[in-house]
Amino acid sequence: MTLRENKPEEEMPVAEMVKNAVGRLVPTEVNGKAQTPFLGVGKFEPTGRKVAPPIRACHQYALDKRAPSMRAALEKIGLRDGMTIGMHHHMRNGDQVAVALFDTIAEMGIKDILFAPSAVFPCHEPLIKYLENGVIHHIEGSMNGPVGKFASEGNMRGMGILRSHGGRYQAIQDGDLHIDVGIIPAPSADILGNATGAYGPSACGSLGFALADSQYADHVIVVTDNIVEVPCLPWEIQGMNVDVVVEMEKIGDPAKIVSGTTRLTKSPTRLLIAKCVADFIEAAGYLGKPFQAGAGGISLAALAYIADRMREKGLRAPFARGGSTKVLVDMLNEGLIGAILDGQTFDLDAVKSIGEHPRHVPTTPFTSYNYHGKGNWAPYVATSVLGATEVDVKFQANVVTHSDGYLLHGIGGWQNTLFGECSILAFPLFRGRIPIVMEKVTTVTAPSEMISVVITERGIAVNPQRADILERVKGKGLPLVTIEELYETGHKMCGKPQPPDIDRHHPIAVVKWVDGTLIDTVYKVNS
Amino acid sequence: MPDQASAGREAKADLRIVMHTGGPPENEIQITSSAGRLFGERIREVVQFTLQALGVKNTRVEVFDRAAFDWVIMARVETAAKRLCPDLSTEALPEAIADPKPTVRDRMRRSRLYLPGNNPDLMTNAGLFAPDGIILDLEDSVSPAEKDSARILVRNALRAVDFGGAERMVRINPLPEGLNDLPALVPHHVNMVLVPKAESGANVAEIVNAINQIATRHNIQDPIWIMPILETAKGVWRAYEIASASDQVAAITFGAEDFTRDVQAERTVEGRESFVARSMVVLGARAAGVQPIDTVFSDVENEEGLRSSTKEAISLGFEGKGCIHPRQIAVLHDAFQPEEADIIHALKVKAAMDEAQRMGASVISLGTKMIDPPVVARALRVLRVAEEMGIDINGLKPAG
Numbered sequence: 001m002t003l004r005e006n007k008p009e010e011e012m013p014v015a016e017m018v019k020n021a022v023g024r025l026v027p028t029e030v031n032g033k034a035q036t037p038f039l040g041v042g043k044f045e046p047t048g049r050k051v052a053p054p055i056r057a058c059h060q061y062a063l064d065k066r067a068p069s070m071r072a073a074l075e076k077i078g079l080r081d082g083m084t085i086g087m088h089h090h091m092r093n094g095d096q097v098a099v100a101l102f103d104t105i106a107e108m109g110i111k112d113i114l115f116a117p118s119a120v121f122p123c124h125e126p127l128i129k130y131l132e133n134g135v136i137h138h139i140e141g142s143m144n145g146p147v148g149k150f151a152s153e154g155n156m157r158g159m160g161i162l163r164s165h166g167g168r169y170q171a172i173q174d175g176d177l178h179i180d181v182g183i184i185p186a187p188s189a190d191i192l193g194n195a196t197g198a199y200g201p202s203a204c205g206s207l208g209f210a211l212a213d214s215q216y217a218d219h220v221i222v223v224t225d226n227i228v229e230v231p232c233l234p235w236e237i238q239g240m241n242v243d244v245v246v247e248m249e250k251i252g253d254p255a256k257i258v259s260g261t262t263r264l265t266k267s268p269t270r271l272l273i274a275k276c277v278a279d280f281i282e283a284a285g286y287l288g289k290p291f292q293a294g295a296g297g298i299s300l301a302a303l304a305y306i307a308d309r310m311r312e313k314g315l316r317a318p319f320a321r322g323g324s325t326k327v328l329v330d331m332l333n334e335g336l337i338g339a340i341l342d343g344q345t346f347d348l349d350a351v352k353s354i355g356e357h358p359r360h361v362p363t364t365p366f367t368s369y370n371y372h373g374k375g376n377w378a379p380y381v382a383t384s385v386l387g388a389t390e391v392d393v394k395f396q397a398n399v400v401t402h403s404d405g406y407l408l409h410g411i412g413g414w415q416n417t418l419f420g421e422c423s424i425l426a427f428p429l430f431r432g433r434i435p436i437v438m439e440k441v442t443t444v445t446a447p448s449e450m451i452s453v454v455i456t457e458r459g460i461a462v463n464p465q466r467a468d469i470l471e472r473v474k475g476k477g478l479p480l481v482t483i484e485e486l487y488e489t490g491h492k493m494c495g496k497p498q499p500p501d502i503d504r505h506h507p508i509a510v511v512k513w514v515d516g517t518l519i520d521t522v523y524k525v526n527s
Numbered sequence: 528m529p530d531q532a533s534a535g536r537e538a539k540a541d542l543r544i545v546m547h548t549g550g551p552p553e554n555e556i557q558i559t560s561s562a563g564r565l566f567g568e569r570i571r572e573v574v575q576f577t578l579q580a581l582g583v584k585n586t587r588v589e590v591f592d593r594a595a596f597d598w599v600i601m602a603r604v605e606t607a608a609k610r611l612c613p614d615l616s617t618e619a620l621p622e623a624i625a626d627p628k629p630t631v632r633d634r635m636r637r638s639r640l641y642l643p644g645n646n647p648d649l650m651t652n653a654g655l656f657a658p659d660g661i662i663l664d665l666e667d668s669v670s671p672a673e674k675d676s677a678r679i680l681v682r683n684a685l686r687a688v689d690f691g692g693a694e695r696m697v698r699i700n701p702l703p704e705g706l707n708d709l710p711a712l713v714p715h716h717v718n719m720v721l722v723p724k725a726e727s728g729a730n731v732a733e734i735v736n737a738i739n740q741i742a743t744r745h746n747i748q749d750p751i752w753i754m755p756i757l758e759t760a761k762g763v764w765r766a767y768e769i770a771s772a773s774d775q776v777a778a779i780t781f782g783a784e785d786f787t788r789d790v791q792a793e794r795t796v797e798g799r800e801s802f803v804a805r806s807m808v809v810l811g812a813r814a815a816g817v818q819p820i821d822t823v824f825s826d827v828e829n830e831e832g833l834r835s836s837t838k839e840a841i842s843l844g845f846e847g848k849g850c851i852h853p854r855q856i857a858v859l860h861d862a863f864q865p866e867e868a869d870i871i872h873a874l875k876v877k878a879a880m881d882e883a884q885r886m887g888a889s890v891i892s893l894g895t896k897m898i899d900p901p902v903v904a905r906a907l908r909v910l911r912v913a914e915e916m917g918i919d920i921n922g923l924k925p926a927g
Contacts, residue, residue, distance in 0.1 A: 268853035269652050404564035432594035433540075433562050457655050493651075495597060497565035 017521075022396065022444050026518035030159050030510055031138070033176070036517045041447060044515040046372065051175040053218055064191045065245045070104045070223070073244040077181060077219035079105065082112045082137070086172075086179035086217055088209035089119035090197055090344070094256030097185040097223050099126045100248065105135055112137040114158075116177055118168055118209040119410045120147050123256070131156055140177065141168070142400075142410020143509070151508055152406045154524035160407075160509030162400055162522070165209065165343070166369025166376070166416040167512050172212040173372045176516055182213030182220045184237055185251045189224040193242025194235035197345075197362075198355035200226035202252040205324070205345020205354045206362035207236045214241045225251045236362055262325040262347040264304055265297040269428055272457050274301035276479070277385055277426050280453065280460055281306060283476040284422065284469060288315035289382035292417045294323040295346040298426045299385040303327050310336050321368065321381055321417075324350035324360070332360060341377060343368055343413060369416035371515050381420035388414075388425045390441045393483050395448040395463045397425060398441035400511055403434055405442060405502040405525040407509065415514050418450040422469055426455040434497065435490030437483060442500065444520040445511055454483060461486050501526045532610035534676055535595075535603035540648035542592040542600060544607040550587035554578050560592035573597050577604040580619035586611070597621060598687035599647040602680040609675065620715075623686040627716040629749035630694045632777045635659050635915050636818055636847040638859040639696060643668035644677035650684050654691030656853035662696040665708050666723050674700070682711040694718045696754070702730055706737050713738055714745040718752060719777065724785070725755030726762045728772035735773045751775065754820065757811075758782025759789045763804045766811025778818035780849070781808045784825075798836075809844040823849035830858055837862035864916055865909045870923050873913075876906035 015029040020037035028035055036044065067073035087098060098117065105113060111134045115127070122145035130136045131150060138158030143151050151160050163171055171177035186207065187200035197207040202225055214220055220242045227247060232239075265271060277298065281287060287310055293303055304327055310316070311334075319339040322328050326349035331337045339359040345351050353360045368377045389408055390398040402408040417423065427436055437454070452469055454461045459481035462470045474480065506524035513519040533545045542560075556574050558567055574588060577600070588604070595603070598621040609615050639660035642649050645668070653661050663684060669677040681697060697712050698721040699705035705722065712720065722734050731753060738751050753776045757763045763786065770779045783794070783801050792800035805821065812819035821840040824833045833855055837848055841863065848859055865873075875893060880903055883891040891898045913920055 268656060271854070272655055433596060434565055434594070457652065493596065495566065495569050498568045500564060 020518060020520075022447050022519060024444055024520045026510060026521050027159075027507060030161060030518075035510070038447075038513050038517040038519040041449060044517050046174060046515070048174070050173045050372065051178070051216060053216055061243075065193055065239075065242065066191055066227075067244050067246055070101060070246050070248070071108060073221050073246045074104060074108065074181075076244055077221065079108070079110055079181060081110055082114070083180040084114040084116055084178060085181045085183060086177075086213040087115075087117040087183045088185070088207065088213065089117055089121065090204040090207055090209060091185050091202065091252040091257050092204075093121040093123045094202070094253035095121065095123055095185065095251075096253065097183065097248065097251050098124055101183060102127060102130045102135060106130060106133075111135055114138060114140060116140045116168075116179065118142075118165060119412070120144065122146065142412070143407050144409050148407035152522075152525045153527045154503075154506055154508055156508065159507065160522070162411055162509055162511045164369065164411040164415040164512070164514055165365045165413045166371060166378075166514050167411070167516065168209075169212045169365040169369070170371040170514065170516055171512075172216045173370070174516065179213055179217040180219065182210070182217030184210045184213060184220065184222045184242075186222050186224045186237060187251070188226045188228050188232055189222050189237075189245060190228055190230040190232035190239065191245060192230060192239035193220070193222045193237070193245050194230075194232040194239035195222050195224065195237035195242075196232055196234055197236065198234070198351065200224070200228075202226070202250070202254055202257060203351045204252070204257050205351045206342045208343050208362050208364035208368075210237055211364040211366055214238065219243045221246060223248055223251055225249060258345065258351055259347045261349070262295065262300065262327065264327075265301050267297070269457050270297050271301055273426050273428065273455060274298050275305055276455050276457070276460060277302035277424060278305035278309060280424070280455060280473065280478060281383055282309055283478055284472040286382045286422060287313065288317050289421075290317055290319050290321070290380055292321045292323070292381045292384035292420060293325070293328050294385060295325050295344075296387055298387070299323075300325060300327060302385050302426070303331075307331050307336055321363070321377060322350075324354065326350065329353040329357075329360070332357065341368070365413075365416075369413060369514070378416050378419035379421075381417065383422050383424060384417040384420045385424045385426050386414055386417065387427050388436070390436055390438050391425055391451065391454055391483075392438045392441045393487050395451045395454070395465070395483060396441050396444050397446045397451050398443045399445045401443040401522060403438065403442055403497060403500065405500040405523065407522060411445060411511070415446055415450075418446055422452045422466075423450060424453050424455055425451055429456040429458050429486060429490045430494050433494045435487075435494045437487045437490050439487070443511060443522055447519070454486065456486060458489050459486055528613075529611060532607050534606035534610060535599075537591045537593055538648070539593050540595055540599065540651065541646075542590060542595040542603055544603045545589040545591075546604075546607040546611050547587040547589075548585065548611065550585050552584050554584065555587045556590065557588070558590045558592065560590065560594070562592065562594040566594075569597075570600060573600045574604055577601045577619040578608070581605060581608050581615060581617045583608050583612070583615070595647065596651065596687075598683040599680065602647075602683045603676075606676045606679050609679075621683050621687040623716065624689050627695060630718045630752065632750070632752065633818065634694065635912075636694070636778060636820060637863045638847065638856050639820075639849050640693075640853065640856065641668070641698075641823065641849060641851050644681045644697075645669050645673050647680060647684070650688050653853070654689055654693050656856050657691060658693050658850070658853075658856045659847065660694040660696045660719065661690050662698050662721060662849075664698045666698050666700050674704075678708055678711045682715050685712065685715040685717055696721055698723060698756075699734075702733065705734065709734075709737050709741055713741040713751060714747060716749075718749075720751060720753055721780075722753060722755045723782070724758055724762065725769050726759055727765055728768040731755055731769055731772035731776060735775050738775075752777040754778045754780055756780050756782045757804075757808055758785035760786070763807050766807050767814045768811075770811045770815035770817045776815070776817050778820050778847075779808060779812050780820035780847075781805055781822045783822040796832075805840075805843055805845075813844065818846045819844055820847040821845040821849070823851060824855065825851055827852040827855065833858050834862055860916070863912075864918070865913050867923060869909050870913050870918065870920060873906035873909040874920065874923065876903060877910060880906075
């Protein structure tokens with residue numbers, strides 16, 4: 001089997017495909033770089049030294065680092081064809097920097113940029129024209145929405161590389177992903193480049209995803225719409241890592257950066273699943289232990305139930321990792337949790353709290369998830385409640401593609417949070433008549449031993465590899481079923497889907513495990 | 528004869544069918560579906576199968592699907608076909624789920640969840656919320672132009688949807704229109720038929736006769752219960768007559784909205800205008816030996832209101848209440864659950880009764896108090912209800 005760049009006029013580079021430890025074919029080379037196939041969880045032992053940015057001298061920097069425009073900033077750091085630009089996604093679907101940035105790069109006549117953001121959102125649809133006209137060569141990072149469709153249909157030059165949040169940090173540290181220019185949208189910054197996301201008209205809370213770019217990129221540009229007096233405190237991004245500061249009128253649309261108020265889902269089915277999750281966590285004896293919190297519908301509703309039960313039983317958890325929302329902040333203020341370690345801040349209450357509460361602190365993929373760290377927070381967490389697009393009867397799970405083969409989601413912190421004691425996938429058994437429990441997942445994003453339990457409105461299936469968890473919950477009145485029973489129920493109701501129309505000779509992206517090895521390949525969808 | 532007909536809606540879990548005359552003998556099918564990449568072939572097979580079962584030929588069928596299940600696709604195709612050819616009398620029935628269970632006359636009917644009869648989306652998961660009954664409604668929630676469509680959809684739902692332990696109920700249209708609903712229900716595992724605007728024993732007898740004729744024709748053995756809805760002055764006035772009109776009447780219920788309009792009263796939060804009527808429904812039911820069931824509580828957001836309204840209904844003698852949203856079910860069940868103190872008291876009364884029987888005493892006493900027979904009967908009822916609701920009575924046993 002061969003791997004081809006989708007560029008008919010060029011000679012196709014050919015790479016071999018090999019079978020990895022979960023039996024999936026992955027290329028030995030991606031975008032000209034040699035790759036390691038997935039070897040098994042915890043099997044890959046890295047060697048060598050971490051990368052470092054170039055050595056500089058402080059006298060090369062002015063006291064006021066501001067450039068008069070984005071163009072001036074890019075000219076100053078010497079942006080050239082083929083460079084790699086990194087960017088964080090804390091502005092989420094309200095981001096206005098990425099499109100403005102590439103408008104400028106296009107004006108400058110620069111081509112073949114590798115864009116490596118920590119995530120892409122539907123607001124980035126205008127970037128498709130730059131993928132088409134060659135300003136952007138390809139994107140390494142989550143691809144969903146219109147950009148995901150573009151890549152899935154084989155229109156992108158180069159292979160997409162999907163990494164988890166922890167995986168992006170790991171790849172930057174070990175040199176797999178070299179960032180030439182780190183662009184850091186910052187809701188508040190001073191003229192030295194010290195920056196925070198805690199306040200400002202485009203406040204977004206934590207800026208954790210920008211840490212790697214600020215420390216390892218060759219050049220760092222802070223982009224802000226709110227210059228504050230020196231020093232900008234707290235300096236989550238340290239000015240002494242920053243080359244240039246650029247002012248823009250507006251870096252984001254506040255309404256789309258965070259939600260005003262986080263509303264709990266009203267879907268009766270989702271609430272039912274959330275209650276099942278709370279029942280399970282209580283029965284398994286995990287109430288009062290550290291947990292990963294999310295902002296997804298089921299996960300958040302489950303948290304509200306969990307808060308009630310902790311209150312009833314007088315329990316307190318030492319900390320929660322977030323995904324912070326009003327629900328989590330209320331738990332902190334009430335004393336149900338001792339601290340919030342915040343990776344992403346989802347609503348205005350949480351943004352306010354991170355700015356004011358001493359035990360609500362921003363965290364980064366370095367502390368949370370990094371494979372090359374001397375430990376990380378993920379395994380200290382007892383439970384995480386996550387979604388998935390598919391899970392199969394072996395408990396392998398998929399979070400990146402839809403069952404029809406299209407790229408649908410980024411990995412986010414999903415792979416990383418699976419390292420807690422008990423990882424819970426909670427979802428309705430079918431979405432729009434498409435069953436979620438499959439014979440085989442379309443794309444393996446996690447190997448079977450990483451998924452502890454699957455919770456649906458039609459029963460709870462514990463992974464037989466987790467006899468310890470089964471022991472904790474059996475005989476406690478939970479609706480326990482086998483994963484095969486969930487598969488049967490789903491397929492009986494929905495029918496068996498026809499095989500997706502994808503071209504298995506045409507890989508368009510690879511999915512990395514948290515250690516940088518390749519766990520699966522994503523193929524072109526025939527449109 | 529029209530040359531085109533349509534059925535269904537392009538809504539979640541539903542589909543719209545547009546059927547034209549003048550297609551090839553084997554029919555021509557065009558599919559647009561949100562699940563088309565994974566279920567396009569299946570949808571084509573189901574449409575083709577349905578047309579064959581109906582014996583329909585020479586049509587061109589356009590499908591605009593939003594991930595509907597097979598039983599919904601079949602219902603919409605059949606409706607469109609019957610609108611296109613009004614003389615068509617064949618049916619295309621989806622496979623029935625494994626033996627839906629018959630229900631007993633005096634089963635618990637604390638909660639009954641109304642679902643609009645022409646909306647398939649809400650039906651699939653309704654059983655998961657474990658109401659005592661699920662009502663597929665053919666009356667007020669279905670517009671006159673969609674009665675034919677809803678009838679076929681409800682029929683298919685009765686066959687193909689697993690409603691769990693819930694009693695399978697259908698609210699038909701008022702007489703005489705309601706008689707036309709029955710052929711779609713009786714042969715297809717309905718447990719209970721709700722008869723709106725019942726105003727006399729004769730009304731009930733007419734429905735019961737029609738049901739039993741169809742049941743005999745289709746060799747249906749399982750009982751089909753009747754719950755007349757008293758929602759006019761006349762109906763309430765004749766509560767006892769209606770409740771005792773047939774052995775198949777298992778319960779009667781009250782409809783506050785229509786009643787208030789009929790007596791030209793104003794609906795108040797406290798419900799003063801319907802207090803007497805509700806009491807008459809309880810009286811009529813008790814006199815006839817059937818269950819009195821209260822009206823629907825329709826303010827979904829007001830959980831406290833639902834709780835106090837249910838407590839009030841219980842104090843009047845009602846055994847159940849209607850709801851329109853799954854989240855009301857737990858509140859209802861919770862309200863109908865006997866208080867722990869009541870159960871403990873009932874256990875003491877029962878212990879005293881057993882003791883008296885053992886001693887051959889003619890008077891039952893608890894401590895220094897003599898206990899009357901109605902108190903004993905009430906205690907036994909509390910214990911029976913607690914047991915039916917799955918409460919661990921032994922765990923509550925008072926020490927000594």
